[in-house]
Amino acid sequence: MEKQLTPRRRPVTKMQRKTDFTGWCFVLPAVLLFFCFILLPIVISVVTSFSDFNGINKYEPWGFHNYVEIFTRDITRFRKSILNLGLYVVLFVPLNIFLSMGLALLVSKRTKTNKYIRMAFYIPSLTSGIAVASVWAWMLNPEAGIINIFLSSMGIPKVNWLNDPNIAMVTVVIVALWNGCGANMVLYVAAIQGVNESLIEAAKIEGAGAFKITTKITIPLLRPITFFVMTTVFIGAFQLYDTVVMLFPSGGPQNSALTPIMAINRAINDGFLYGRASAMSVILLLIVSALTFVLQKLNKETY
Amino acid sequence: MGAQSVGTAGAGRPYALKAKKRGLKAFKITAAALWLVICIFPFYWSIVTSLKPLNEIMIFSLWPKSPTWLNFKDAFLNKDLVRAVFNTVGVTVAGMGVNIAVSLLAGYAFARIRFRGGKAMFKIMQASMMLPFAVMFIPTYIVLARFPLVGGNNILGQGGYGFVGQETQFLGIILPSCVSVYNIFFLRQFFLTLPNELGESAKIDGARELRIFALIYLPLMRPAVATLAIFTFQSGWNNYFWPYILGQGQYKVLTIVLRQYYTAIAPDHGVAMAFNLIITIPMILFFIVFQRYFMSGLTAGSVKE
Known part of the structure; x- marks a missing residue:
């Protein structure tokens, strides 16, 4: 700990030593827990990914074998899950931002009614993925589900929401949008309400209409919040599990809804391949780190 | 014309x-x-x-x-319901209590005490803040299963089940939720907004750091703690992933019991929906009561950026 100290000329006073002691005492519980349940797992992940660890008694170094296996004989379909994740992100991120920003623009004015509408918009974000998906699985049921009944009453052919490999990820995105837009809308509302009133007043005097004010002033000023939403949505995408496992318990038709977590779980449940599972975790870790790095860079450049 | x-x-x-x-x-x-x-x-x-x-x-x-009301009657008669409510609330509140206490202490130190190594430690923690649990749930399981001197394990973590055994798995579910870098970060930001003078004047009076923390700053942290508590409770009530992975569905929390209706051979949609409402409605009521905290808490997370 002392090593991190920058070279300082003056000797360490007794006072400083006392402060150091107090400080470390305060953070000690947090540091211990952080070490056990965040740092250590990451280290174990990296180390065991280069071994044939089976979780119990086998542990031989295996070099890059696990990584090579993932790229050649991908038995748990991890690569497919990453592609699914990519598709999910491509569909979900723009739609989510568009919807939550749009909803926020609709109800951002500070009125009593809007407050209640906003609360109602947030309610779908309250419940667990399991509860959300249980209702949606029932509504999307190909035969008795209300959505297909509604569609066919409008003359639109039934959609096979839960059994069509081309539709599976669309289904996931629809449910995730219903589940996720409310929370992001709240963020946008706060940001819109924070837009400087005098800017808008000035634009009004210049003769700008409501539409122009929205597109030329409000939306550009929402850029930081959009980056924040993007970052959280990207990272959230890696956690995708509850809703999907409820809608597609075994990863969907032809693994079309398999998520990375499900693929990692397969490696454990089907063959105690802890080493393989760790290698997948490490790949995810690298992707997440690269993504957040790029997003933060982009965010900084816009200022 | x-x-x-x-x-x-x-x-x-x-x-x-x-x-x-x-x-x-x-x-x-x-x-x-x-x-x-x-x-x-x-x-x-x-x-x-x-x-x-x-x-x-x-x-x-x-x-x-x-x-x-037959479906509701069936759902309420589910023998796992009471057990699941008890388990869910117990696990959530225990994890939340430790987490907030630990985060308050660390957040305070990182914001107010100028101790050597503190900045570096905070940087290391911050670097991991963006990592989703998805990238480390497998090794976390290993850490818990191989924890020394617990659940029949020897000092090297061999021989027993650690925190994943039948009797100890509730601790295995609680422990990883006891630390959250985000909460430390959030509380640190909150401590930074409080005026310095409060503590300085107390220091002149010769108050110890812990006294300053507990008697002067802690009461001012009430809104921040309330926000964290509400969100932690919400995510605990809704949590499925970790209890499921760790206990393989043996440790009954609400979401696991709900899911059982669907893994049955012929799901009974009526009873499943009734059970779904039984666990959803309390959350909605909870939200209506605390909606002020919900809204301000959500935005507090984004303003930090």
Whole structure:
């Protein structure tokens, strides 16, 4: 700990030593827990990914074998899950931002009614993925589900929401949008309400209409919040599990809804391949780190 | 004629503007109403389904023809329900208590005590903040299963089940939730907004750091702690992933019990929807009571950026 100290000329006073002691005492519980349940797992992940660890008694170094296996004989379909994740992100991120920003623009004015509408918009974000998906699985049921009944009453052919490999990820995105837009809308509302009133007043005097004010002033000023939403949505995408496992318990038709977590779980449940599972975790870790790095860079450049 | 057209244009413009404004307003109201229906309908539909008797469920109708409480009765008679409520609340509150206490201490030190190594430690923690649990749940399981001197393990973590055994798995579920870098970060930011002078004057009086923390700053942290507590409780109530992975579905929390209705060979949608409502409605009531904290807490997370 002392090593991190920058070279300082003056000797360490007794006072400083006392402060150091107090400080470390305060953070000690947090540091211990952080070490056990965040740092250590990451280290174990990296180390065991280069071994044939089976979780119990086998542990031989295996070099890059696990990584090579993932790229050649991908038995748990991890690569497919990453592609699914990519598709999910491509569909979900723009739609989510568009919807939550749009909803926020609709109800951002500070009125009593809007407050209640906003609360109602947030309610779908309250419940667990399991509860959300249980209702949606029932509504999307190909035969008795209300959505297909509604569609066919409008003359639109039934959609096979839960059994069509081309539709599976669309289904996931629809449910995730219903589940996720409310929370992001709240963020946008706060940001819109924070837009400087005098800017808008000035634009009004210049003769700008409501539409122009929205597109030329409000939306550009929402850029930081959009980056924040993007970052959280990207990272959230890696956690995708509850809703999907409820809608597609075994990863969907032809693994079309398999998520990375499900693929990692397969490696454990089907063959105690802890080493393989760790290698997948490490790949995810690298992707997440690269993504957040790029997003933060982009965010900084816009200022 | 030229003059006339100019005249009408001049007079017509405000009308056109007004019509445009009215059109915009109508569009806004329609769009909001549409989304409102989309938001509420699944809840309505689960209520309707839960009130339908078994023979009506597969027949389409927007309301139950002969409503019945039988599904709710069945759901309440589920012998796992009480156990699951007890487990869910217990695990959540225990994890939340430790987490907030630990985060308050660390957040305070990182914000207010200028100790050597503190900045570096905080940087290391911060670097891991963006990592989703998905990248480390497998090794976390290994850490818990191989924890020394617990659940029959020897000092090297061999021989027993650690925190994943039948009797110890509730601790295995709680422990990883005891630390959250985000909470430390959040509370540190909050401590930074409090004026320095409060502590300085107490220090002159010779107060110890812990006293300053507990008696001067802690009472001011009430809103921040309330926000964290509410969100932690919400995510605990909804949590499925970790209890499922760790206990392989043996440790009954609410979401695991709900899922069991669907892993059954012939899911009974009526009872499942009733059970779904039983665990959803408390959360909605909780939200209505604390909605002020919900809204401010959500935005506090983004403003930090």
